[in-house]
Amino acid sequence: MSAQAEIQQLDEMSKNQLVMMDSLEKIYPNGTIAVKDATLEVGEGEFLCFVGPSGCGKSTIFNMITGLTEPTDGKLAVLQTNPEEARKHNDIAFVFQEHTLLPWSNLLDNVMLPLKLRRVPKKQCIEEAERVLELVGLKEHMKSLPRQLSGGMKMRVSIARALVSRPKLLLMDEPFGALDEITRQTLQDELLDIWQKDKQMSVLFITHNVFEAVFLSTRVVVMTPRPGKIADIVDVPVAFPRHDEFRTTHEFSELVRTISLGLQH
Numbered sequence: 001m002s003a004q005a006e007i008q009q010l011d012e013m014s015k016n017q018l019v020m021m022d023s024l025e026k027i028y029p030n031g032t033i034a035v036k037d038a039t040l041e042v043g044e045g046e047f048l049c050f051v052g053p054s055g056c057g058k059s060t061i062f063n064m065i066t067g068l069t070e071p072t073d074g075k076l077a078v079l080q081t082n083p084e085e086a087r088k089h090n091d092i093a094f095v096f097q098e099h100t101l102l103p104w105s106n107l108l109d110n111v112m113l114p115l116k117l118r119r120v121p122k123k124q125c126i127e128e129a130e131r132v133l134e135l136v137g138l139k140e141h142m143k144s145l146p147r148q149l150s151g152g153m154k155m156r157v158s159i160a161r162a163l164v165s166r167p168k169l170l171l172m173d174e175p176f177g178a179l180d181e182i183t184r185q186t187l188q189d190e191l192l193d194i195w196q197k198d199k200q201m202s203v204l205f206i207t208h209n210v211f212e213a214v215f216l217s218t219r220v221v222v223m224t225p226r227p228g229k230i231a232d233i234v235d236v237p238v239a240f241p242r243h244d245e246f247r248t249t250h251e252f253s254e255l256v257r258t259i260s261l262g263l264q265h
């Protein structure tokens, strides 16, 4: 992209816009059209879930936002700049389904790793790691090794490690997919609490589970089968904090229905 086009693109972004995609496209070198014509804006403090059939390009969109892969067409700005720059400023963090904890390091060391790599002074690393371990309810386990933890606890550590850099944008790719339903619901509640405490952080969250998407989101992005297009963006106009009763309301089932119908098109 030319420097002038880039400046123009940044001008188009309002101050509290964290992601701006305009007609974004990704065709892999083997000819697979993974994403086509995706247009979306994400503001500060939003919680967006992406739902769509397997292979519709959800992870590819995340990979473009984080600069791991380049779009083949369209415009993309992240945190008022290009994805590579945004990543360098440590304002983006990710959590994946598979935890990527170091097996030989205790929780404290695992969580402070991103800060250590940036040569943050040790005392500050420890303070920040303790802060986020407290946030996910694992401070008293900070000397444990990952293998001593349950699946849900390992996911909490991964979330803590993502939060330790105080990101503005948190990307989560099917983080709770491998957990049992009860643990999953507990983690959904905890994640919403954490997000509510930080009014500026926006979360982008991929899930196959429409119930999970409705419970968590301010908006749900519904994608079509490959080549992935955005079929619909559904508002979830329900205030936070959301309680478990929300899952039993008529409004909840109607939203699930709308999104499920959208997925069938």
Ligand SMILES: Nc1ncnc2c1ncn2[C@@H]1O[C@H](COP(=O)(O)OP(=O)(O)OP(=O)(O)O)[C@@H](O)[C@H]1O
Pocket (backbone or CB within 6 Å): 028, 029, 030, 032, 033, 034, 052, 053, 054, 055, 056, 057, 058, 059, 060, 061, 226
């Ligand atoms: N590096 C790559 N090279 C070629 N094709 C790829 C590459 N990565 C992904 N694809 C293809 O692009 C399409 C979209 O993949 P992507 O991983 O983004 O889908 P997804 O929506 O995240 O799927 P899932 O829900 O199964 O995780 C798929 O057809 C996939 O095979």
Ligand SMILES: [Mg+2]
Pocket (backbone or CB within 6 Å): 058, 059, 060, 173
């Ligand atoms: Mg994926």
